Amino acid sequence: MEDKLYNDNFEKLISGHADDFKMYPDKKAWHGIYNHLHPGKRWPSAAMSTLLLATLLLVGHLNTNNDKKMLDLGNTDNTQSHLDNKNDLRNTNRAAIKGAKIIPINKSADDLAQTATASAGISDPLDNTVPGIFEEINPTASLLIAANNNNTRGEISQPETNKVKRELELPVTDEVTKIKNTQELNIINPPIVNSDLAQFKIDEPAKTDLVVKDILLAKPRVEDLQTFNETVLGKFLKARKNKMSWKLHLTPNFSFRKFSHGEDVAVNSSAALGPVGNNPPPARSLDHRLALGFELGGSMLQELNKQVKLTAGLQFNYVGYNIKAYSVHPVLATLILKNEITGQEYPHSKISNYSNIVGSNPVTLHNQQLQVSLPVGTEIKLFGDKNLQVNAGVVFQPSYVIAGTAYLPSVDKRNYIFESSLLRKWNFSTALQTFASFKAGSSLTMHIGPQVRYQLLSTYKDKYPAKEHLIDYGIKFGVSKTLK
Amino acid sequence: MTEEVMLHGCLQNIATAQEALYNRFSPRMLGVCYRFARNREDAEDMLQEGFIKVFTQIHQFRNQGALEGWIRRIVVHTCINILKKNKKFADSVDIIHANSIQGNENNIPSIMQAKQVVECIRLLPIGYRTVLNLYAIEGYSHREISNMLDIEESTSRSQYTRAKSMLEDILVKKKILLKPRERAGMAGGGKKMIQNF
Numbered sequence: 001m002e003d004k005l006y007n008d009n010f011e012k013l014i015s016g017h018a019d020d021f022k023m024y025p026d027k028k029a030w031h032g033i034y035n036h037l038h039p040g041k042r043w044p045s046a047a048m049s050t051l052l053l054a055t056l057l058l059v060g061h062l063n064t065n066n067d068k069k070m071l072d073l074g075n076t077d078n079t080q081s082h083l084d085n086k087n088d089l090r091n092t093n094r095a096a097i098k099g100a101k102i103i104p105i106n107k108s109a110d111d112l113a114q115t116a117t118a119s120a121g122i123s124d125p126l127d128n129t130v131p132g133i134f135e136e137i138n139p140t141a142s143l144l145i146a147a148n149n150n151n152t153r154g155e156i157s158q159p160e161t162n163k164v165k166r167e168l169e170l171p172v173t174d175e176v177t178k179i180k181n182t183q184e185l186n187i188i189n190p191p192i193v194n195s196d197l198a199q200f201k202i203d204e205p206a207k208t209d210l211v212v213k214d215i216l217l218a219k220p221r222v223e224d225l226q227t228f229n230e231t232v233l234g235k236f237l238k239a240r241k242n243k244m245s246w247k248l249h250l251t252p253n254f255s256f257r258k259f260s261h262g263e264d265v266a267v268n269s270s271a272a273l274g275p276v277g278n279n280p281p282p283a284r285s286l287d288h289r290l291a292l293g294f295e296l297g298g299s300m301l302q303e304l305n306k307q308v309k310l311t312a313g314l315q316f317n318y319v320g321y322n323i324k325a326y327s328v329h330p331v332l333a334t335l336i337l338k339n340e341i342t343g344q345e346y347p348h349s350k351i352s353n354y355s356n357i358v359g360s361n362p363v364t365l366h367n368q369q370l371q372v373s374l375p376v377g378t379e380i381k382l383f384g385d386k387n388l389q390v391n392a393g394v395v396f397q398p399s400y401v402i403a404g405t406a407y408l409p410s411v412d413k414r415n416y417i418f419e420s421s422l423l424r425k426w427n428f429s430t431a432l433q434t435f436a437s438f439k440a441g442s443s444l445t446m447h448i449g450p451q452v453r454y455q456l457l458s459t460y461k462d463k464y465p466a467k468e469h470l471i472d473y474g475i476k477f478g479v480s481k482t483l484k
Numbered sequence: 485m486t487e488e489v490m491l492h493g494c495l496q497n498i499a500t501a502q503e504a505l506y507n508r509f510s511p512r513m514l515g516v517c518y519r520f521a522r523n524r525e526d527a528e529d530m531l532q533e534g535f536i537k538v539f540t541q542i543h544q545f546r547n548q549g550a551l552e553g554w555i556r557r558i559v560v561h562t563c564i565n566i567l568k569k570n571k572k573f574a575d576s577v578d579i580i581h582a583n584s585i586q587g588n589e590n591n592i593p594s595i596m597q598a599k600q601v602v603e604c605i606r607l608l609p610i611g612y613r614t615v616l617n618l619y620a621i622e623g624y625s626h627r628e629i630s631n632m633l634d635i636e637e638s639t640s641r642s643q644y645t646r647a648k649s650m651l652e653d654i655l656v657k658k659k660i661l662l663k664p665r666e667r668a669g670m671a672g673g674g675k676k677m678i679q680n681f
Contacts (some may be wrong), residue, residue, distance in 0.1 A: 010652070010661075011620045017601040018621045025528050029508055032532045037539055038499060201505055285667040332489075348496070350489055421500050 031410075042177025051198060052314065059300045082304045088098065138386065243303035244284050245482040247311070251295040253449055255319045257288065260467050280399060284411055286356065287324040293472060294318050295453075299375065301480065309379045317399060319470055320368030323407055327360035328352075333415035337463045345465070352415040354407065365407045365416060369423065369459075373399035375431070386439045394429040397453070408464070428456045433476055440479070447478035487551050494542045502539055509552055510535070513559045519617050520563040530566055534559035560622055564632050567614060597660075604654045606678055612647030619644050 225480040297315020304310060333352035338345050354365060377395030384390050404423045407416040435449025451474050491662070493501020504656035537558050545554050590660050600669045605613060614633065619623045619640075630637040655661035 010648070013619045014601060014605075014616075014651070014662075015623075018515075018519060018617075021515040021518075021598040021602045023524075023527070024511050024516050025531055030503065032540070033506065033535050034499065034503070036536050037497065037502065107522075125545065203675050256584045292567070311624040349492065351485060419500070421498055479558045 007322070028152065033077040046141075051374070052372070055312065055314065061365045076437075079421065090172035095302070108363060110374075125304075145293070147201055148421075244302045245303075245480050246298065247301060247313075247447070247478050247480035248298045249315075249447070249476055249478035251297070251474045251476040253255040253293050253295065253319075253451070253453070253472040254290045255293050255321050255335055256290070256473070257287075257321055258467075258469045258471060264281065286413065287322060288367075289364075291320040291321045291322060291368070293368075293474075295474070295476075301379065307381045310377075311379060311393070312375070312376045313394070315373055315397075316377055317373055318395075319371070319472060320366055320404075323365040323367060323416065324400075325354040325356060325363055325365050325407070327363050328355040328359060328415075331355075331415060333410040333417050334368065334412075336411045336465060338465050340461075340463050346412075350417045350419065352410065352417050354416040356409065356413055356415060367404075367406055370402045371399040371427070372402055373397040373429070382434075384437075388436065390434065390436050391447075391449075393433045393435070395433070397429045397431065399427050401425050408460075408466075410484060422460045424457060424461050426457075427459070429453050430456060435463065435476060435478070443481050445480045445482075447476065450474070451476045491542070491545070491551065494539060496537075505533055509555050512552070513555065514654060515558060515602070516559055517563055519569060519602055519621070520560075522610070526566075530563045531559070533566065534562040546549060556622075560618070561632070564614070567610070568633070568675075576657060581661070584589075599660070600660060601655075604651060604658065607654055608647055608650055612643055615640055615643040616647040616651065619646070 130393065226354045288293075295315050295317050297313055299311045299313025299315075301309045301311050330351045330353050332349050335348045335350070336345050337348045354363065375395045377393055379391050379393040382390045382392055401423055404420055406418070406420045406423050408419050408422065409415075410417055429449055432455035433449055433451040435445045435447045437445050439445045451472075453474075454473040455470040457469075458464075459470060485501070490501050490505045490508070493587065510531060513534065514527060515528040517530040517534070518524065521530055529621060534555075537566050541558070569622055603614065608616065616630070618629045619626065624632070626637050626640040629635075629640045633640070635643075652661065
């Protein structure tokens with residue numbers, strides 16, 4: 001019996017102590033449970049992070065890409081691609097060919113020019129003289145055409161036709177790579193029957209007439225790079241870089257809220273649009289007060305033209321308002337929620353420690369949100385000069401609520417229920433602003449002006465029938481600098 | 485937040501209610517899992533799976549009995565299911581192995597009494613420990629245990645007897661428990677003296 005009693009006591013002792021044993025799990029255990037039960041709520045975080053990262057990478061790439069282009073201009077390997085100017089090349093060749101002077105004999109220059117032009121099919125709109133082209137007129141005639149501007153008379157003798165290849169070598173300067181331009185010419189080499197022919201000879205092209213752009217093929221020197229930078233293309237690219245700037249801004253603001261409940265609940269006018277005035281609110285009227293918030297962030301600006309700039313950036317918003325309530329003993333309060341699929345309303349009860357009815361223990365509740373947003377927008381210069389100008393802007397802000405608290409009035413508006421799970425995670429706002437910009441120092445520009453921001457979607461999810469839209473009024477302070 | 489409110493919120497899949505319920509019952513449930521698991525990490529995995537089942541099957545709770553008891557049953561079944569994937573409970577434990585395990589009793593930290601008892605239980609081989617947990621602590625019958633572990637009922641009884649004997653030896657060696665014969669020898673009249681924990 002003693003053993004049985006001992007056995008029973010042994011098991012009771014073991015059981016009692018084992019039951020008293022507690023261990024506190026790691027946070028990741030709850031995270032794993034939460035992610036399994038609410039899988040859809042993971043992905044916005046991942047998507048938002050990806051979007052933010054992609055935006056930052058894009059801005060960084062655009063910022064550095066212009067630098068790379070400027071460097072490439074000085075890079076000899078890329079000069080050819082940048083200088084694909086066919087007109088220059090054509091003019092160069094024409095000038096080179098023009099340098100070869102062939103003196104006509106035994107025929108008028110006009111006849112020679114017309115014949116050569118017609119038969120060769122040359123159309124040279126830039127120059128009336130015919131380049132050095134030799135044409136076989138007939139086996140018996142020799143014809144040398146003058147390639148200079150001075151029409152020189154010549155004579156036609158009886159040539160023997162002979163096709164020769166003539167290598168036209170252009171004189172080479174120290175900087176110029178030797179260019180060989182081979183042309184197949186029909187040269188009629190007549191027997192010289194006229195001693196006058198001896199006076200005609202082919203001159204070598206003048207060195208000074210050759211204009212071969214060394215930067216087309218050869219490695220440019222430093223002074224050539226400087227020359228290039230001063231060209232139109234260089235000036236264009238340099239000017240392009242000066243069109244990007246960055247801006248940091250801080251906007252302290254006050255949030256108003258536009259609150260509308262269901263039609264079956266009477267809404268006091270003071271509850272519809274806050275804040276409430278100085279008079280104490282009547283019973284069942286919501287007492288919401290102003291609270292200070294802010295926007296803090298940075299953006300990149302791209303100048304489209306002298307009047308318009310595009311902006312994109314990243315910023316953090318802190319918005320919210322205060323609620324005057326009274327601390328009471330815990331009571332069961334009810335919200336009316338709506339099934340998002342069926343639309344059917346159902347009660348949601350929760351313990352509340354705060355009352356809207358005047359009591360002896362006033363407290364201030366905070367409805368607040370910390371958001372991260374990606375503002376994109378436009379700034380337009382209204383008037384002014386570089387030193388002082390007035391601008392207007394419009395910004396569209398998708399935002400994500402990182403954290404927030406929400407105290408919601410119960411259906412009878414007697415109590416406030418803490419229910420942050422009803423906060424909408426994603427929201428959109430639009431902001432209008434005007435500001436004055438003035439130079440501060442040699443490179444910085446200061447900006448100051450009012451801003452109004454309106455929240456487009458309700459603060460709360462669709463399952464909460466009441467709609468709330470925040471309106472923020474603030475003064476925006478900014479500093480910007482043009483990238484050089 | 486009362487249990488009723490938490491339950492109501494969990495039925496609507498509201499995260500705050502679920503977290504409140506988890507925070508209230510997870511410390512004790514983790515202690516339950518820790519008695520079955522090999523280490524803390526395994527115990528937390530068992531806890532996580534158990535609570536996922538709790539939240540997905542919350543609509544099956546019929547308010548017949550305490551919510552904690554219902555959650556505990558789900559967690560215990562989850563622990564058993566996980567252990568069954570890795571261990572055959574029909575196998576008997578080698579005596580040599582059992583003695584070597586008993587030799588580790590000196591590693592038990594001298595901390596809270598409840599933790600001492602639990603750590604002693606965890607020294608037992610997995611098969612012994614599981615049967616001991618289910619019978620002596622969770623209150624299942626040998627028939628129920630045999631169905632859960634897919635073993636014979638006689639195997640469950642014999643494993644429990646061995647587990648209890650081994651645990652007793654560990655507790656005595658640790659001087660957490662005095663045997664009745666020793667207590668009778670210390671004071672006359674056969675009065676039972678059970679050392680206070």
